[in-house]
Amino acid sequence: MSAATHDHRGGFDPDDLGMPPVYTLNLSAGQRSVLEWLVSRGAVFDTVTADVEEIAADCGTSVSTVYDSLARLEALHLADNPDPTRYRVNPRYFFAANPEIRRLVGEALDAPQITPDARATGPRKIGNTEARRRRTIKAVPDQQ
Template identity: 50%
Template sequence: MTTMPTEAFNPERDLTSPSLYSLNLSAAQHCTLAWVEDHGGLFQAIPVSAEEVAEDCGNSVSTVHESLSRLENLGLLVKASIGVYRINARYYFTLHPELREMIAAALTDPPVTPDDRARAPRKVTNTDARRRKTLRSVD
């Protein structure tokens, strides 16, 4: 049995998404995505109330539901549970290429590994030993 070689990590492919312009988003979809981003959805899943988004964006509740559905289908929003969403990290890294480069380096750089000196017991100097034996009052 032969195994197919896996493709090497490519940050330009693996940490990006198509531009929003190419996705032909409506104004309501842009507004809904911006609302989720403005309310902390970049870094964690947040509850998204269609009524609150509709009021803040000036859209109808049904338009917000349609927007959430399309954004989820496109993969721009990731649904954590019913009514709870977060923004796809690939979208975020597409907007911030400098962070994408840093993450790519973190994923491809070699791991930091302790050497023999790091694993050896820590040396205690005479001064450190005296400090540990002396009790000082706190005034």
């Protein structure tokens, strides 16, 4: 791993998850619309079905603009097209837009593993309500 991928402590640098600022990519309005359409459908987290006619109608653009936009997003690696009708947005786009989450991921990767101690592996304590219920002395009803 190069020195550029490590911070001053030698750990993971969360800025490696970023990407060039979106404004430097010179995306057209149609390309930004298609990218946001994909993001709004959850394509950052999973592949989504992308019907070009539906995208065109939702974005108020032509089908050819959607095809051109998807091709440019693929060329920039902003979107991946694992099969002809499904797309996934590069997760780096999400991290570029959410630097606080990118920082948190970096901290999680640098943090020590959480290791259970003896108490964690012992028997589980019953809840306070259950413990009180067991300690409560109930009066025995008179049987006359």
